[in-house]
Amino acid sequence: MSNCVFCKIRDGEIPSEKVYEDDLMFIIKDIDPKAERHFLMIPKRHFKLLSEMTSSDTENLGKCLKKIPELSDLLGLENGYRLIINQGDDAGQTVFHLHVHILTGQKMDFPHL
Numbered sequence: 001m002s003n004c005v006f007c008k009i010r011d012g013e014i015p016s017e018k019v020y021e022d023d024l025m026f027i028i029k030d031i032d033p034k035a036e037r038h039f040l041m042i043p044k045r046h047f048k049l050l051s052e053m054t055s056s057d058t059e060n061l062g063k064c065l066k067k068i069p070e071l072s073d074l075l076g077l078e079n080g081y082r083l084i085i086n087q088g089d090d091a092g093q094t095v096f097h098l099h100v101h102i103l104t105g106q107k108m109d110f111p112h113l
């Protein structure tokens, strides 16, 4: 997707604070953090919505999710974390490349992002 900010970050065309990368996904610090620590886990393949994914794509997404607790030390997740996927306008999705917010480093006492 030529005009997608996360594809550009993936391809190194836009700088980011990348904290982890493997063959399926990468994790960056959110540019505008909504929690004490706010990461974005971004699958490398461009999808706008979960509904666009095949079952093999969602299997890959599952592998990406499974990786998050394995990165507990790197991301500082020991006291807990919250994962959020915004889908579509009503959810406030602003970047239409599917991604998972990882919020951590504080009590989650706020109702939404």
Ligand code: 5GP
Pocket (backbone or CB within 6 Å): 005, 014, 016, 017, 028, 029, 030, 031, 032, 033, 040, 085, 086, 092, 093, 094, 095, 096
């Ligand atoms: P959404 O609202 O689509 O669920 O989340 C998009 C997230 O991407 C927002 O939290 C926003 O701060 C973050 N974001 C947008 N552009 C950039 C960027 O260029 N770099 C980084 N690191 N984060 C970005």
Ligand code: ZN
Pocket (backbone or CB within 6 Å): 001, 004, 005, 006, 007, 008, 046, 047, 096, 097
């Ligand atoms: Zn993209």
